[in-house]
Amino acid sequence: MRPAPPLLLLLPALVLVPVLLALPGLLHGGGLDLIMEFAAAALTPSLDPVVLRALLAGVGVTVGMALVGWGISLIAGLVLGLASSRTLWRTLLGHALPADLIRRLLALPRSIHELLWGLLLLQVLGLQPAVAVLAIAIPYSALVARVVSDLLDALPTANLEALRAGGAPGPAALLTALGPPLLPGVLSYGGYRLECALRSATLLGVFGLGGLGTDLKLSLQSLEFHELWSGLWLLLAVMLLLETWVGLLRRRWGMPRRLALHQPGVGRRGREMVLALGTLLPLLVWVGRALGVDPAVLLHWQPLPGLESGHWQAVLSLPWPQLVGGTLLLTVLAAALAVGLAPLQLLVAAPWPWARWLVGFSWVLARLWPPPLTLLLLLFVLKPSLITAALALGLHNLGILGRLLREGLQDQSPAAQQALLAAGSGPRLALFYGRMSGVARSYLAYGAYRSDVMLRETVVVGLAGAVGLGSQMLESLSSFAWDQLAALVLVYALLTLVGEELSDRLRRRLLRGS
Amino acid sequence: MARPEAAEAAPLLEFRQISVDGRDRLRLEQLDLRINAGERVALLGPSGAGKSTLLAVANGSLTPSSGQVLWQGAPPARTGRQRRRQQARIGTLWQELRLIEELSVQQNLNAARLAHWGWPRALLNLLLPLETEACAAALRELELDPALLSQPVTALSGGQRQRLALARLLRQQPSLLLADEPLASLDPRLAAQLLALLLCQAQAPRALLLSLHRPDLLEGFDRVIGLRQGRLLFDCAAADVDGASLRELYGSEAGSR
Numbered sequence: 001m002r003p004a005p006p007l008l009l010l011l012p013a014l015v016l017v018p019v020l021l022a023l024p025g026l027l028h029g030g031g032l033d034l035i036m037e038f039a040a041a042a043l044t045p046s047l048d049p050v051v052l053r054a055l056l057a058g059v060g061v062t063v064g065m066a067l068v069g070w071g072i073s074l075i076a077g078l079v080l081g082l083a084s085s086r087t088l089w090r091t092l093l094g095h096a097l098p099a100d101l102i103r104r105l106l107a108l109p110r111s112i113h114e115l116l117w118g119l120l121l122l123q124v125l126g127l128q129p130a131v132a133v134l135a136i137a138i139p140y141s142a143l144v145a146r147v148v149s150d151l152l153d154a155l156p157t158a159n160l161e162a163l164r165a166g167g168a169p170g171p172a173a174l175l176t177a178l179g180p181p182l183l184p185g186v187l188s189y190g191g192y193r194l195e196c197a198l199r200s201a202t203l204l205g206v207f208g209l210g211g212l213g214t215d216l217k218l219s220l221q222s223l224e225f226h227e228l229w230s231g232l233w234l235l236l237a238v239m240l241l242l243e244t245w246v247g248l249l250r251r252r253w254g255m256p257r258r259l260a261l262h263q264p265g266v267g268r269r270g271r272e273m274v275l276a277l278g279t280l281l282p283l284l285v286w287v288g289r290a291l292g293v294d295p296a297v298l299l300h301w302q303p304l305p306g307l308e309s310g311h312w313q314a315v316l317s318l319p320w321p322q323l324v325g326g327t328l329l330l331t332v333l334a335a336a337l338a339v340g341l342a343p344l345q346l347l348v349a350a351p352w353p354w355a356r357w358l359v360g361f362s363w364v365l366a367r368l369w370p371p372p373l374t375l376l377l378l379l380f381v382l383k384p385s386l387i388t389a390a391l392a393l394g395l396h397n398l399g400i401l402g403r404l405l406r407e408g409l410q411d412q413s414p415a416a417q418q419a420l421l422a423a424g425s426g427p428r429l430a431l432f433y434g435r436m437s438g439v440a441r442s443y444l445a446y447g448a449y450r451s452d453v454m455l456r457e458t459v460v461v462g463l464a465g466a467v468g469l470g471s472q473m474l475e476s477l478s479s480f481a482w483d484q485l486a487a488l489v490l491v492y493a494l495l496t497l498v499g500e501e502l503s504d505r506l507r508r509r510l511l512r513g514s
Numbered sequence: 515m516a517r518p519e520a521a522e523a524a525p526l527l528e529f530r531q532i533s534v535d536g537r538d539r540l541r542l543e544q545l546d547l548r549i550n551a552g553e554r555v556a557l558l559g560p561s562g563a564g565k566s567t568l569l570a571v572a573n574g575s576l577t578p579s580s581g582q583v584l585w586q587g588a589p590p591a592r593t594g595r596q597r598r599r600q601q602a603r604i605g606t607l608w609q610e611l612r613l614i615e616e617l618s619v620q621q622n623l624n625a626a627r628l629a630h631w632g633w634p635r636a637l638l639n640l641l642l643p644l645e646t647e648a649c650a651a652a653l654r655e656l657e658l659d660p661a662l663l664s665q666p667v668t669a670l671s672g673g674q675r676q677r678l679a680l681a682r683l684l685r686q687q688p689s690l691l692l693a694d695e696p697l698a699s700l701d702p703r704l705a706a707q708l709l710a711l712l713l714c715q716a717q718a719p720r721a722l723l724l725s726l727h728r729p730d731l732l733e734g735f736d737r738v739i740g741l742r743q744g745r746l747l748f749d750c751a752a753a754d755v756d757g758a759s760l761r762e763l764y765g766s767e768a769g770s771r
Contacts, residue, residue, distance in 0.1 A: 005616040007640035419612035422573045423686055424602030424629025429636050433625050437616040 005440035006432050012447070013340030015333060022387050031380025034223065038377065041225035045233055055215055055231045059238055062211035064291045065129070066201035069136025070194050071284040076137065077144025078186070080106060085149040087157060087178070092170045103149065110142035111496035112489060113456040118204045119477055124301050129291045132209040134298075136200050140193060144186075151185045152178060183273060188255035191246040198242060202235065203370040203460060213370060220376055232368070239368050249276075315487045318472065323488075324495065327468030330390050330458050331499070335451035337394030339444065342402040343436060346409070351427045360406065367399030371460050386468075389461040397454055404446055408439040445507040452503040455496050469495075524587030525550045526690050526721050527572060527604075532581035534567050534744075541567040542578070543744040549690065552718030556732055556752070557725040559741035560764050565725040568741065569694045572723065573606045602629035605688030607696050607712070611679040613667050619678060620663040623649040626686040652681040656711065673704055680711060691716055693724040697731065709734070729760050 003011065046052075082088055084103045086096035109117075118135030125131055160177040168176070205213020212231055219228035249255075253273055342363075349355035366374075375392035382388045409431075417434030421427065425434075462470030469492050476484040525548035534542040542564045549555060559565050570576035571583060574590070582589065585604075591597040605626075613622050620643035627645070628636060638644060643663070650660035656677040662670070670678060683691065693712060697705040713734040716722030724735075732738060738755045740747040740763045748759050 004618070004621055004640040007637060010637075415608070415610060415612045416614050418575055419606065419608055420625060420628060422575045422601060422604075422606055423626060424598040424600070425625075426598060426628075429628045429631075429633070433614060433617075433628060433636070437614050440616070 004437070006436045008444060009343045009436055009440040010340065012336040012444075013344045015336035015340060019333070019337065019387055019391075023382075026382045026385055026387060028381065028383055034380045035377070037223075038225045038228075038380075041229050042232075044226060045229035046224075046226040047230070048227075051227050051230060055212065055227075055234055058205070058212035058215045058231070059234050061129075061291065062201045062205055062213065062235075063198065063238060064287045065132045065204070065209075065211060066136065066194070066197040068284055068288045068291065068293060069133045069201065070140065070190075070197035071280060072133070072137040073140030073144055073193065073197075074190050074280075076141035078148055080141060080145035081148025081152065084145055085152040087153050087155070087160070088174060091160065091164070091174055099149070103146075106142045106145055107497055107500075108493055109138050110146065111456065111493040111500070112139060113459050114139050114200045115203060115207060115460050116473065116489065116492075118207065118209055119474075122209065123477070125297055126302055127209075128294070128297050129210065130293045130295070130297050132201060132204045132211070133288070133291075133293055135204060135209070136197055140197065140200075144189070144193060147189050148182075148186055151189075152182055155181055184253065184255040187253065187273060188250055191250060191255075194246065195239070195242060198239060199367065199370070202368075203372070206370050206372050216370075216373060217376075220373060232365075236364065236368055240364065312483060314481070315484050318484065318487075320491070323469045323472055324491065326386060327455070327458050327470065327492075327495065330386055330393070330461075330468050331451060331455040333387065333390035334393035334397065334458075335447065335454050337390060338397035338401050338450070338454070339447035341394075341398050342405045343443075345402070346405065347428050347432060350431045359402070363399040363402040365399070366395050367403070369396065371396040371457070375461050389458075389467045393454060393457060393461050397450060397457075401443075401447060401450060405439065405443050408443055409435050412438045441510050445510040448503040448506040448510065452496060452499045455499045459492075524584075526586060527723075528584040528587070529571070530582040530584065532571060532578045532583065534564075534571065534576065535579045536744075540744050542571070544581070545744075545746055547739070547746070547749070549721050549723055551689070551721055553737055554713060554716050554722045554735045555724070555737045555739060556735040557723060557739050557741060558729055558732075558760075558763060559725075559747075561727070562743075563741045564744040565741055566694050567744075569606070569692050569723070569725060572690075573604050573692055574601050598629045602686055603689045605683045605686045605691055607679060607683050607691065607693040609694050609696060609698060611675055613675060613679060613682075615667055617667060618643060618663070619653075619665050619667060619670070620646065620649045622667055622678065623652055623663075623682050623685050626682045629686075648685070652685045653678075655684065656681045673707075676700070676704065676708055677711070680708070680715070684715060689720055691720065691722045691724075693722070695725050695727055698727055705731075729755070729764075 080102070084099050084106060086099045089096050089099045114135045117138050118131060121131045121134055155178055157177075160173055163173040163177050164170070201211060202213040202216070205211040205215075206217045208214060212235060216228060216231050216235075219225070219231060345359045345362075346356070349359045371392045374395055375389060378388050378392055382391075412435050414435070416437075417430045420430040420434045458468055459470035459473060462468070462472075462474045469488055473485060473488045473492070476488060527547075527549040529545050529547040532542055532545045532547075533540055545568070547568075557565050557568065567576065571578050584590075585600055590600050614625060617625070617640075621639055624631075624639045624644055631639075635644060643649075646663065649663055653660050653662060658674060658677050658681065662674070662678075667675070667678070691712065696708060696712070700708060709731060712722060712724065726732075732752050732755060735752045737750070738752050739749045740755075740759060742763055747763055748755075750759075
């Protein structure tokens with residue numbers, strides 16, 4: 001009774017049953033006309049030059065923040081990743097203990113979402129361009145570090161040992177043996193991080209940290225749908241440009257795709273890669289100065305408002321079980337929606353090229369649109385609830401997972417699918433049996449990883465009210481209850497670490513296969 | 515002439531003036547061909563002659579640029595269930611087998627029934643493999659142990675995989691068997707075994723069209739077709755193939771090397 005791989009792929013979609021059952025109870029007719037108005041405005045964005053100029057400036061700021069935050073995280077992540085590599089310490093010192101220690105320490109910045117970092121830094125540093133940059137750079141560095149050290153430690157060490165046995169000094173041997181195979185994987189991952197950084201920068205803007213996100217949120221709240229769509233189409237153009245460009249470089253340099261990151265990389269044109277990395281640094285400095293990022297502000301901390309006495313009782317009296325339970329349920333629902341819907345949509349669309357295009361386009365919009373804005377939009381027609389929040393979070397991640405699934409499918413050989421088609425299977429069953437079989441395990445394994453990203457992300461849909469730690473955190477933050485906030489962040493971090501461990505195990509089990 | 519007789523007389527598969535455009539020349543050029551029920555036909559030709567293209571047009575995975583393909587005397591249905599059922603009547607043994615590596619032997623055998631199954635059975639087959647008796651019979655027919663049914667395909671040896679692919683093909687219950695150079699990558703002993711199996715399965719009324727690289731394996735075929743640069747060079751009884759026509763078929767290829 002073990003479900004075979006392609007069936008596994010459809011199991012998460014079972015979550016649709018309870019969600020669809022609950023949906024009628026959540027509907028309220030209130031904003032239906034608003035939603036229609038919003039949809040209609042897609043075709044008639046505002047072309048007012050004043051609006052466009054303001055939006056372009058916003059896009060510039062958002063892209064700049066993303067770029068600088070990402071650049072810093074790439075450099076810091078590489079350094080930290082090397083520092084937490086067991087292979088590296090074993091080669092240099094003969095012991096891997098420092099690596100494990102640094103790994104543990106890096107878990108904390110990683111487990112806190114960039115939005116929380118942003119809001120925390122906002123309190124400490126005031127509204128500064130540097131806040132958004134740092135908010136992206138801190139968790140991203142830790143994420144990059146983890147991937148770098150994982151990739152590094154997964155590389156076969158035979159070459160390294162051969163060089164060491166031949167008398168090469170440690171650092172030189174490391175660079176020669178592990179540098180070239182490591183670079184493609186890291187750069188490929190870095191490309192994805194840049195796309196993530198653009199999404200994060202937009203999201204931070206929604207919470208008031210400047211750039212296009214702020215414009216989008218204001219337009220939505222004042223129901224200026226035409227202006228909203230001008231901003232969205234601009235963002236879409238930038239995002240597609242970035243994705244295309246990253247994709248082009250990935251192909252040109254022969255780098256592995258996200259689902260295949262752990263397969264040994266085969267890079268091409270190494271000199272070009274190194275050159276590109278070399279020009280990155282001056283570019284970052286220039287963009288940073290243009291944004292007005294001033295490293296000196298890091299030294300000027302604003303005093304935090306003092307605490308009243310007796311607060312610890314208030315911390316303890318928070319409804320912890322509901323908060324933790326709500327967060328977990330929200331994560332599971334959103335993850336199942338995102339992981340399960342993507343293959344379902346592809347199967348439904350399989351016979352028609354236009355439908356496949358439409359699904360792909362809906363994914364582009366979904367990953368473009370920050371979840372809190374989706375939530376605001378959903379609240380036009382749905383009551384605030386856990387499911388509403390899960391829908392907003394799930395749809396955003398569907399856009400990301402869907403693209404990965406499609407890339408994974410494209411990388412599969414079409415032979416088995418064609419054979420089934422020639423033997424008379426319908427296009428859907430041929431896709432399901434012939435192609436999805438091969439991609440099922442790696443896609444679900446990525447889904448497991450993505451669900452611990454979603455656990456961190458639950459904070460961004462916290463504004464739907466009464467769902468989990470996220471909303472309580474935003475509430476504590478706005479009422480300056482630092483002790484509550486500290487406790488919440490700690491519990492959250494703990495939860496994400498446990499979640500990470502669980503999803504890691506699930507992923508390893510899935511990848512180990514039958 | 516009475517209609518039923520006309521239907522009986524119609525060949526299983528007929529090509530009328532089939533052409534397929536290639537990158538710099540026609541891959542098939544105005545080809546006429548008939549395969550009758552019960553015939554065992556070998557398709558000979560040097561590499562690049564268009565053998566694979568011909569087979570791809572025959573099994574419907576390639577649409578010709580011009581010309582007409584007839585199935586039992588009529589143009590095939592364009593879409594829908596009827597078309598799928600017709601396609602299921604033509605079974606292809608692929609050179610690289612095209613088994614689904616992630617599934618078990620039984621699930622692979624049942625994949626041949628997808629033309630007839632709807633989603634419920636297709637899904638159930640992935641949970642509890644269906645039609646065990648029919649699958650076991652298909653394995654037995656090819657002298658494979660039915661105990662293999664629950665094994666993953668990846669656990670099979672090369673020879674077993676070859677037989678499994680053939681068993682899957684039979685489970686499709688085709689009227690016409692196509693095989694694209696099935697012997698090319700096999701050692702001589704395995705090649706002889708597989709060829710014998712294929713010829714044995716292609717009993718009337720089932721027909722066989724098999725492409726070959728080597729002219730020394732023609733024993734057991736009724737008819738031989740020689741294809742060269744997308745054109746029909748000869749189409750005759752197997753006994754009539756002589757050295758001269760073979761030299762003409764492979765001639766300038768040998769000269770150009």
